[in-house]
Amino acid sequence: MPIELIVVVVLAVLGYVFGQLAERRHFASIRRREREYAELLTFSERRPPPGRWQTALVGGNVVVSVDYFKRLAAGLRALIGGRVSVYESLLERARREAILRMKEDALTRNAVMIMCVRLETASITKGKGDQISSVEVYAYGTALMR
Amino acid sequence: MSYENPQQPDGINVSKTHPLAEFFPLLTVVVVAVVGLVALLSLAAGSLARLVPFEYEQKIARVVAAELLPPGGTHTDTEGYLQGLAQRLATEMALPPGMQIHVHFEDDDTVNAYATLGGHLVIFGGLLDRLPSENALALVVAHEIAHVKLRHPIVAMGRGATVSLVLGSLFGITDSSAVRSLIEFLGVTSTLSYNREQEREADDEAARAVLGVYGHLAGTEALFELFRNMAARDLARPPEFLSTHPGTEERLARLKALAAELGVSGTVTPLPR
Numbered sequence: 001m002p003i004e005l006i007v008v009v010v011l012a013v014l015g016y017v018f019g020q021l022a023e024r025r026h027f028a029s030i031r032r033r034e035r036e037y038a039e040l041l042t043f044s045e046r047r048p049p050p051g052r053w054q055t056a057l058v059g060g061n062v063v064v065s066v067d068y069f070k071r072l073a074a075g076l077r078a079l080i081g082g083r084v085s086v087y088e089s090l091l092e093r094a095r096r097e098a099i100l101r102m103k104e105d106a107l108t109r110n111a112v113m114i115m116c117v118r119l120e121t122a123s124i125t126k127g128k129g130d131q132i133s134s135v136e137v138y139a140y141g142t143a144l145m146r
Numbered sequence: 147m148s149y150e151n152p153q154q155p156d157g158i159n160v161s162k163t164h165p166l167a168e169f170f171p172l173l174t175v176v177v178v179a180v181v182g183l184v185a186l187l188s189l190a191a192g193s194l195a196r197l198v199p200f201e202y203e204q205k206i207a208r209v210v211a212a213e214l215l216p217p218g219g220t221h222t223d224t225e226g227y228l229q230g231l232a233q234r235l236a237t238e239m240a241l242p243p244g245m246q247i248h249v250h251f252e253d254d255d256t257v258n259a260y261a262t263l264g265g266h267l268v269i270f271g272g273l274l275d276r277l278p279s280e281n282a283l284a285l286v287v288a289h290e291i292a293h294v295k296l297r298h299p300i301v302a303m304g305r306g307a308t309v310s311l312v313l314g315s316l317f318g319i320t321d322s323s324a325v326r327s328l329i330e331f332l333g334v335t336s337t338l339s340y341n342r343e344q345e346r347e348a349d350d351e352a353a354r355a356v357l358g359v360y361g362h363l364a365g366t367e368a369l370f371e372l373f374r375n376m377a378a379r380d381l382a383r384p385p386e387f388l389s390t391h392p393g394t395e396e397r398l399a400r401l402k403a404l405a406a407e408l409g410v411s412g413t414v415t416p417l418p419r
Contacts, residue, residue: 002334004327012324020165031156041151049149068324073165075322076172079179085161085168092159113149 008072015068022067023089030096037103041113048115048144056109059140060101063124064094066133091135095119098139111143180329181336184312188305188337195304196297200245200265203300207264211248225251227418228269228287231280235288238358239351241295249287257376261290263299276372280415281365284356292351298344309333342392349397353404362412363405370398 048055066074070086077084098119106114117139124134161168228249236247249267256270267290277283293299313333317326357363373394 002327002331005331008324008327016165038151038153041149043149043151069165069169071322072324073169073172075320075325076169076176078320078322079176079325080172083161085163086165089160 011068012072013069015070015072019067019069023093026093026097030093030100033100034096037100037107040103040106040111042099042103042117042141043113043115044117046116048142049113054145056106056111056143056145057140058102058105058109058111058114058143059138060098060103060105061136061138062094062097062101063134063136064090064097066090066135071133091121091137094121094135094137095139098137102139102141106141106143109143109145111145114141114143117141176325176328177332180316180332183316184309184333184336187312188308191304191308192301195301198300198304200242200297203297204264206300206303207262207266210262211264211266224274225249231284232267232287232291234359235284235355236291239288239291239295239355241291245294247291247294257372259286259290261293261299263303265294267291267294274417277417278368278414279365280417281356281360281363282368282372283417284359285352285366285369288352288355289348291355292348293344295351296344296347298348301344302341305337309337345392345397346400349400350404353401357408360412360415362410363401363408364412365414367398367401367405370394370401374398 066087070090073086074084077086099117102114102117118141120138120140122136122138124136228251229247232247232249241247245265247265247267249269251271251274252268253271255272257272257276259267259269259273261267267287269286269290273286274283277286313330316329320326320329353363353366356366377394
């Protein structure tokens with residue numbers, strides 16, 4: 001077996017084992033913190049509820065990298081087409097984590113809710129063939145304080 | 147107006163399929179498709195290449211021949227002897243008209259011999275030094291002539307060009323280096339078994355030619371014994387499924403089976419010094 005292929009197999013196994021482990025732990029942490037911060041409401045609505053509010057821009061961002069196994073699976077998927085489910089879970093984690101970090105930012109300001117929540121995403125290594133690509137997800141909104 | 151954040155059902159944005167349950171079927175489809183495509187196109191290219199007249203092959207081979215010609219003609223005796231041996235074997239093998247064999251001697255310690263485009267054979271000094279008899283040498287020369295007769299060099303060229311083209315086109319649709327290594331591995335391994343089939347054909351043809359010239363196959367098995375000894379010393383040899391030639395044991399067994407079937411024996415011709 002040529003050395004390149006052995007490297008591919010070893011990296012894919014490592015990527016899978018550690019990637020899955022990290023993913024499982026991350027989802028557990030996300031679920032726990034979502035329950036913890038459930039009191040802090042978030043909305044995409046632009047206008048705040050009637051009343052007098054202090055406002056502040058709050059945000060949270062995450063940069064996640066694709067593991068080698070996910071890249072390989074997505075590379076094979078690219079030949080055939082269809083849902084790239086390995087990336088779906090990755091981006092789901094990034095979105096929820098970004099919102100959680102935004103909430104953490106808002107909680108430090110004793111906010112009661114965040115209005116006008118938006119998500120932005122950017123890929124960090126775009127079109128670079130041989131590089132592990134990473135994606136940034138940024139969540140921001142207007143925190144309302146009494 | 148009342149505001150609330152209802153609890154969202156978990157996992158609605160993620161596929162339920164296990165990553166490996168998705169990965170392995172995907173891998174299987176890609177492997178089957180690549181192997182199938184390479185096999186189909188290279189088979190087609192191989193059968194077309196066989197139709198190239200030998201005359202054209204000789205024209206293509208001029209470039210190769212220019213490199214093979216001895217610079218100062220220092221080994222003319224050896225080359226003359228090898229050429230004579232090749233001629234006797236070629237006559238026995240009934241080569242089509244116009245198919246000439248040119249033997250080149252390479253004074254180098256490499257233990258090898260090969261046939262290339264245009265009927266050019268190269269025998270290395272290392273092999274010649276290690277062979278105990280003319281009969282064993284004749285088997286090598288006949289094996290290489292058989293490749294020429296069966297048009298294997300031009301078929302290999304046609305197939306090689308096609309496989310590179312297929313792999314190149316497949317490379318274009320992905321920028322993942324991992325997928326590229328996989329495609330390359332599949333392309334190379336899927337053509338190897340065909341090469342082994344060619345070696346078997348050449349072995350059979352060669353044994354018949356040696357039998358025709360000497361009347362027996364005595365002394366020829368020494369060639370495979372040499373390979374076996376070399377293989378025993380070389381720990382880094384590839385496993386059979388990754389090698390272009392069938393296993394030495396398999397080739398020796400075929401030769402012995404043929405010799406046993408014929409049931410003739412004879413005296414071994416020594417090599418001239």
